[in-house]
Amino acid sequence: MFLKHHQTKFSILLLLVSLAFLLNLSLGQVAIPFLEVVHFILGKKLPQETWHYILLDFRLPKAITALLVGSGLSICGLLMQTFFRNPMAGPYVLGLSSGSSLGVAILLLGSEIFSLHYISSQIGIATASFMGSLFVLLLIVLVSRKLKDTMSILIVGLMFSSFTSAFVSVLTYFSTAEQLQRFTFWSMGNLANMSWEQVLQLALWVCSGTFLAFLVNKPLDALLLGENYAKSMGVNISKTRWIIIFSSSILAGSITALVGPIAFVGLAVPHIAKLMFHTSNHKVLFFATLLLGSLSMLICDTISQLPGQSFMIPINAITSLFGAPIVIYLLIHKNRTW
């Protein structure tokens, strides 16, 4: 009933996501005509062999990665905002990404100090990142149960970010130039250079995290009235809490592991969805956030590859450049949006 109500908006969004996806494939260092991209998607042969190669091995995995990263981080933000009753919550703000960074930093930079020697393996990075974000989330949940004040949760996230950066600077002091370079590149965020195998891995994680998130739409609606009301309406709070914790850590952890920490998407997109659909109904917001997350990440990625230029701006810089003003705008108009 609620979804039907918003049919037009969803159709427009779906169209925009498809357009952005094709545009993302078509633009880049080498511009490939839009029509040829459509031909490629339809499985037809392209006039130039190199175009086919660029699209299949480079741009398509990148565009799919953008799609997955955008939707995954935004869903994570939506979960956390309702669960912590805090409009400023998100995987980056609450320090989940910092937790991931800490995990990866220990692995990449501290391999000699802590004698970890499986540093080059992707699985190692993914595990470290997941553990890092899970650790921070558990910490936040612990604090949020002790202190009812939602503000203090943000402060914990903030403190953890500073702790991480301080810890990383100490580690950099003891690490080699090569290790440092690897970590720096990772921390700037990079959607490119994903092999198909890695894309598949990411897709698997994001899909399972998103599926878990979908399961808690109903209890999240009840939580909009606060924990007491939710409980009185039969919501199993601790079960819901664990599903949310696992879902968010899987999403934030896997995404951060494979493409690096991405700022602001998880925070800003759920708000854009709430602003656009004027609702708090999680069934509507879930799909809206999914689509808007994909859309914004595709757009950010298209901008970051600077059409026609031979170099790229780090994706994290783009999301921050656009995300920060949006968040400030939302803060100023806060009474209207949530």
Place this chain on the structure above:
Amino acid sequence: MVENDIILECKNLTIGYQNKTKKEIITQNINLQLRTEKLIGLVGVNGVGKSTFLRTITKMQNPLAGDIFVNNLSLNNMSSRVLSQQIASVFTDKLPQSQLTVYEIIALGRQPYTNWLGKLSPKDIEKVNWAIQQTQIQDIVDKKHNEISDGQLQKVMIARALAQDTSIVVLDEPTTHLDLYHKVSIVKLLKTLAHNTQKCIVLSTHDVDLAIQMCDDMIVMTPQHIYLDTPKNLIENNIFDTVFPKELISFNKRKGKFSFQ
């Protein structure tokens, strides 16, 4: 006189708080039977344990000893879903910020009955509309919850509890922050609902005069004892004299009101 059915029963109930190191007992040996079709007012001074009592009978916290039975079923072994079909609550909590409309809030009351997606069936929608009609808030159903007054919000939360379709409704201080007119209209609404829908409605309140005039039964909590009776009997037995410390406030039996020294 025909007695109504017993819907909630406390047997040797001890309420209070327990943490790792110590037990803090608030009231011991509570034995009460609450019946259907009654509006029951719960009064007592601040800190005597009204909220703790309400939180215990709604299973928001566990009793330190004793048993509570709802519809002859022990609260201990009741799943949260079954419990939510028996007892609905209205809390004093401020609602977190959201864009929920009045209609959506009331519809959330159907959660104990909906599937895992929360889809409303025709019967659910019927119940929601019935709750809206009972509380007479048809004019505001499309408004967001932060656009209405405190008095209206209280009615909305009562409608939500009605939509939950339970035999017991528990309200924690529903008349606080309201002016006299809205206080009376809320309590009057609750009384009508209790009588028309065969519910047992329990409300805690500091408006003792109002409760004496409007409630069918009253629970009076004092540090030593907990009494349940009709307001008339409670007055005759001088129970209200024990509610407040005597040096400032005493109960005037003739007027049925408190007077100040």
